[in-house]
Amino acid sequence: MKTTISNVDKQVEQSVTIGAWLHNKRSSGKIQFLQLRDGTGFIQGVMVKKEVTEEAWEAAKNLTQESSVWVTGIVREDDRSQSGYELTVTNVELIHEAVDYPITPKEHGTEFLMDNRHLWIRSRRQNAILRIRNEIIRATYQFFNENDFVKIDPPILTGSSAEGTTDLFHTKYFEEDAYLSQSGQLYMEAAAMAFGRVFSFGPTFRAEKSKTRRHLIEFWMIEPEMAFMNHDESLEVQEQYVSFLVQSVLDNCQLELKTLDRDLSKLEAIKAPFPRISYDDAITLLKDKGFTDIEWGEDFGAPHETAIAESFEKPVFITNYPKDIKAFYMKPDPEREDVVLCADLIAPEGYGEIIGGSQRIDDLALLEQRYEEHGLTDDAYKWYLELRRYGSVPHSGFGLGLERTVAWLSGVEHVRETIPFPRLLNRLYP
Numbered sequence: 001m002k003t004t005i006s007n008v009d010k011q012v013e014q015s016v017t018i019g020a021w022l023h024n025k026r027s028s029g030k031i032q033f034l035q036l037r038d039g040t041g042f043i044q045g046v047m048v049k050k051e052v053t054e055e056a057w058e059a060a061k062n063l064t065q066e067s068s069v070w071v072t073g074i075v076r077e078d079d080r081s082q083s084g085y086e087l088t089v090t091n092v093e094l095i096h097e098a099v100d101y102p103i104t105p106k107e108h109g110t111e112f113l114m115d116n117r118h119l120w121i122r123s124r125r126q127n128a129i130l131r132i133r134n135e136i137i138r139a140t141y142q143f144f145n146e147n148d149f150v151k152i153d154p155p156i157l158t159g160s161s162a163e164g165t166t167d168l169f170h171t172k173y174f175e176e177d178a179y180l181s182q183s184g185q186l187y188m189e190a191a192a193m194a195f196g197r198v199f200s201f202g203p204t205f206r207a208e209k210s211k212t213r214r215h216l217i218e219f220w221m222i223e224p225e226m227a228f229m230n231h232d233e234s235l236e237v238q239e240q241y242v243s244f245l246v247q248s249v250l251d252n253c254q255l256e257l258k259t260l261d262r263d264l265s266k267l268e269a270i271k272a273p274f275p276r277i278s279y280d281d282a283i284t285l286l287k288d289k290g291f292t293d294i295e296w297g298e299d300f301g302a303p304h305e306t307a308i309a310e311s312f313e314k315p316v317f318i319t320n321y322p323k324d325i326k327a328f329y330m331k332p333d334p335e336r337e338d339v340v341l342c343a344d345l346i347a348p349e350g351y352g353e354i355i356g357g358s359q360r361i362d363d364l365a366l367l368e369q370r371y372e373e374h375g376l377t378d379d380a381y382k383w384y385l386e387l388r389r390y391g392s393v394p395h396s397g398f399g400l401g402l403e404r405t406v407a408w409l410s411g412v413e414h415v416r417e418t419i420p421f422p423r424l425l426n427r428l429y430p
């Protein structure tokens with residue numbers, strides 16, 4: 001019976017045929033051990049010379065790495081294998097012979113692997129990381145659907161920018177100028193006024209000249225926006241959402257986490273509520289930790305975020321940043337005009353900022369004033385300002401960066417491994 005590696009648990013002691021690729025193999029002369037993968041998983045096939053035909057034995061013996069095969073065998077339970085199953089192979093039929101597969105079991109440098117990203121994603125490690133990514137996406141839809149959010153898709157080609165006018169990818173839109181979206185937020189605010197609670201999930205683009213382990217040029221963002229919701233209530237949604245993601249990965253990706261050697265106790269501790277620390281207190285904390293140069297009013301860099309995160313086991317919200325270092329649409333704190341009702345959520349273990357969010361300005365005059373203070377003058381935002389003319393309400397929202405979240409939950413150092421085909425500074429291939 002034809003099946004997949006993910007389904008062998010339902011076929012124990014039965015004969016199955018699987019379409020697979022040869023991942024690796026070794027032989028003792030009388031027994032061949034075939035490491036097989038079919039995309040759904042990995043399984044070891046064991047072929048004993050005296051139990052198979054000469055033809056099948058030779059076919060297996062000549063198999064090269066990444067050749068495709070139909071492999072037939074009997075499923076056995078096996079405690080020693082990672083998947084818990086093994087295949088007693090009775091026949092191997094070559095589909096296509098791979099010649100000189102470049103990624104051999106030996107160590108390769110990162111640039112080489114990145115050049116071969118189209119093949120690298122076949123590896124066990126990359127498979128595990130991208131499956132965790134898939135689980136986070138699945139859980140995201142589940143969380144927001146169960147909480148009465150509507151998925152709304154903002155445009156990718158836009159006539160205005162959401163996060164400031166630098167770092168924009170420019171293109172021609174027939175006779176007009178257009179930009180690739182940096183954030184769908186402004187459109188999501190319009191959508192929140194139409195549907196109450198909305199979320200988006202899509203690619204965003206930033207022409208940032210940053211070459212760090214946390215920056216991609218093209219990354220995916222989940223952006224919820226909620227009408228009739230203040231900043232504190234938004235933080236509660238954020239901690240519930242992030243806790244749900246962590247629990248979903250723990251529940252459904254045990255094999256992947258094991259492949260990646262992830263420290264599970266670190267993830268098991270991630271349950272709402274999360275600690276909150278004001279920007280002011282974060283400055284004090286940093287000074288105590290030896291960052292004597294940092295001044296009130298400066299933005300935090302990666303080393304600062306990592307130092308703050310070290311003081312907490314869970315993700316930590318840094319709230320109420322100075323208004324001058326944040327976007328024009330953030331609502332000033334009614335009790336203190338120099339800070340805004342916003343928060344960045346910093347992941348533990350040095351994975352950096354995974355969420356940026358805020359309450360939005362709902363007063364038209366104030367929004368217009370902030371808009372001008374930020375040097376924004378063109379008419380591209382006219383529609384956005386209009387949202388404050390017709391039944392303006394308190395509303396809040398946030399954006400979670402998918403790749404940084406994948407990096408954190410998977411425990412991988414660099415975001416380049418958390419997206420199938422990363423776009424980095426100096427890399428548009430493959």
Ligand code: 4AD
Nearest residue numbers: 183185215216219223353354355356397398399401
């Ligand atoms: O903090 P950011 O810039 O927030 C916004 O874009 C808001 N408009 C979101 C909103 O309120 N709807 O970006 C949100 C998140 C960051 O916290 C980070 O996780 C991720 O997006 N991010 C990046 N991830 C990878 N590479 C980059 N260059 C990123 N820039 C931001």
Ligand code: MG
Nearest residue numbers: 344353355356
């Ligand atoms: Mg941010």
